[in-house]
Structures are given as C-alpha cells and as structure tokens.
Amino acid sequence: MFRRRRRDDEPENVEPTDEEPVADEPAESDEEPAAVPHGGPWDSEAEAVPEMERVDFGAIQVPIGEGIEIQVNVEAVEQDAEGNPVGGRIVAITIVHGESGLQVQPFAAPKKNGIWDEVRKETAEEIKQAEGETQEAEGPFGKELHGMVPVAIPEEMRDQVPAEIAEQGFGWQPVRFIGVDGPRWFLRGVLSGAALEDSEQAAIMEQVFQHIVVVRGDAPMPPRELLELSLPAEAQEAMNAEQSGEGDRPPLNPFERGPEITEVR
Template sequence: MTEEPAPENVEDAEDVAEEATAETANESGSGGPWDSEDDSVPEMQRLDFGSLLVPVAPGLGFQVNFEATQVDDQGKPLDGRPVAVLVQHQESAMQLQVFAAPKRSGIWDDVRAETAKDIQEQAKGQTQEGDGPFGSELLAMVPAALTEDVLAEMPQEVREQIPAEFIEQGWAPQIIRFLGVDGPRWFLQAVVQGAAIEDEEQWQVLEDVLRGVVVVRGDAPMPPRELLELRIPKEFSESQEDGQGDESADQEFKPFERGPEITEVR
C-alpha cells in the first residue's frame, strides 16, 4: 500500500484534516449544504442569488429580503441591498443568510450562544438547544404581538383559530428554529417558522432545500460575519417583464420587506 506523504507543517496538517472531514461527510451521505468548489455537488435546478444557489421545486415560493441603505426625509427606503433569501412552502418559511467566516474555525457555536442571549434579554423569550440533522440548533419561543393591525391582516380562517386568551393579552407564543452550518470560510444560517416546526412533511421539504443549497464564497478577503453579497436572480426580472411566474416556483420580489428574522449575526 502506498503511503501518503506526511504534512510538512501544522498548516498543511490542518488542510489534510479539513479535506478528510469533508470526504467523510460526503461518504456518509450527509449531503449539503455544499461549497461551490466541492466536486461532489449534485446537479439540480437552482436559483442563482449570487453567494447562494437555492434549489427550486414545485410548491416553493421565493422572496428576497432587503435592508435599506438610504432613506428619504420621512424615513422611507430609497435604496437598499438584499440581505436574505426567504423560501416559502405552504404555511412554512425558511430564511437563509450566508456570512464570511474564518478559515480555521466555525462561528456557529458563538452565534448560537449570542442569539440565545439576545432572545432571552431583548425579546423576553425562552430558548433551548438540541441536536438536529445539521448538528446543534436552537429552538426559541418568543412573544409575537397580536395588535389590531396584525389581526386585520390575517386570513379569517387563521384568526378564528387563535385562542381568545391570546387575543385578550395581545400576544401569542411563537416558535422559531435556528439552524447553522459552518463551511469553508462561510457560515450559513437558516431560520424556520410556521407549520414546519411541528409538521414533518413540510419540514422535510425545507430540509431538502437546505441540503441542496450551494454557497459561492469567492476569493475576496472579508472580515468574519460580514454578509456575502446577494443578487436578484434573472428569473425574477424576467417573470416581472412578461407578467408570468416561473412554473416551478411561485417567486415574489418585494424590496425592503423582511422575512422571519428576529436576530442578526454580529
């Protein structure tokens, strides 16, 4: 049996360890999310959001969340940048954000701890850590406001299912699931809300999407936790021009409308 040459230094040894870990993960069938440089990325139809390539399938909707970078005198947004991709399926939603990360270490452990602290101190919520299909994750319960305006915007069938005590107190408990994946020089965060928290069928659809995501990190040096650049897929503008949507996905383009996000990576 031919022996592999020994690493010449600590840095080479770390590279060998990283490659071995990646190969083991792929061989075990754990799948993605994937790095764009990985030779094992499976072929499938994906929307190109720049740093994120997201699988499409029947029954999925997509929305880009924007963050205002310029406002007018009344505080209304004039310009902005895309900061997240929202994947919608039936009564469920999953928000995807991708950040730069150090080459030698992941940041999910720190981000998870900071997120839990923010939820407990700022949102007056509760959190619990657990293990999921992508490793450690965070489950949070936060109070969601039930103002008259919020109730008025709800479909009647949804509003009728809300217990009277929640309406009287003006809020209801909302469950949010935070998942994180540390990749080579990137960190991907998924925030799940809606029926997929308890409905296994709806969650399986979102899980398959997350496993099929490809992250395009690029070679440019970036400080850790800086958002990787997102862009609007050409399919969005094309569907707007001809007035028709993509048959494989009910795509929406709503600038400056944020998805289910209650915290941010800092």
C-alpha cells in the same frame, strides 16, 4: 403561531431573522479548514454538488420545486418624499412551502474555525435577555437551537388573535435555528410555521436547506459579514421592465416554472 405571554414583564421586540452581531475574528488554530458535512449544504467548489434546478442569488443558489415560493428580504436604505422605502440591499432569502417558512443567510467565516457554536450561544443569550426561551437539540445538520421568541403583532393581525394577546401587543412564536459551517462561510436557517410541528413539512424544508449551494468567492471579508446577495438576472430584467411600464413582460416572475420571486420590504 402566536402563544400567550408567560411572564409579567413585556419584553423588547426580537426579530429571529436579524443578522448576528459582528465579533472579532477568533484566533486560527492548526486545524483543517471547516468542511461541510457530507450531503450538503454545498460549497460551490465541491466536486460532488448534485445537479438540480436552482435560483442564483449570488452568494447562494436555492433549489426550486413544485409548491415552493421564494421571497427576497430587502433592507431599505432610503425613503422617497412620501416616506416609502426606495432602494436597499437584499439581506436574506426566505423559502415558503405551504404554511412553512425557512429564511436563510450566508455569512463569511474564518478560514480554519467555524462560528456556529458561538453564534448559537449568542442567539440563545439574546433571546434570553428578551425574556424568551431556548434549548439546544440535535438535528440532521448537528447542533441546532429551538426557541420561543416574543414578536410584535402587527395592527392588521390583532383581530385574528385572542383578545389578551392582542391587548399586550406581542405574542410568543416558536422558531428553530439551524446552521452549517463551511469552508470560509457559515449558512444559517430559521424555520417557522408548520414545519415546527409537522415532520413531513420539516423534511421538505430540511431538503431545501441541504441542497443550497454557497458561493463564497475569493474576496477577503471579516467574519460574520453577510455575503452579497443579488437578484437573478431574469428577475432584475423583469423588475426593470415593470418599473419602466413595459406591460408585455411578466411582473417579477421570469421563470416558466418554479417559485415566484417576491420583494419584501
């Protein structure tokens, strides 16, 4: 949902789903390692992880259910001779339900210090510098950040918005940032769409976030580095079959029920 500009100066484009800037690891204290609040999101090593059907994306396992679509957000690393993106790495997973979206990213974190407080402040500052607005609020996972961010309007959408917004080339979009510090990891979610105004939609997306399982692994990683995300084996096989021209396999939808896996570049 785009809204009219509230300032005279045109801001720089801000994507609310960008990775957070890397910073030096904060000094460790004598405190105990960060623990996930009871009820999730869950660490893969926890004993009380509730059993349910999830899709395995390597660093995170995402719960699935009726009406849920999962999109794989890919950052292209090269282009072919015609300028089309080729290859790339998965940088986020987006869960879609109706008109609501929840993009999630898992990051490495220090052993004894959470990073959500710092990330939240930095995110607010970045939005402020881009002439956006933010405010902190309490949510089901603790402190969260509500923002109004400027986003560029694609050419193909300009005939769908008011003329004055189309002319300025950008609009104001509300977003909601949620985050949870776990043991050596941090999970960030960005909510958008109907879930920002519809409490029932919000509850559905919050439950999805709550039941995500984070697989940190043992490899040492600098704080804020994105944990490795990968396609499920079934989806990778379906993609390879589609690319090789094997028409008797389903196109990138290897699940008998549940979400459709969509590659977004």
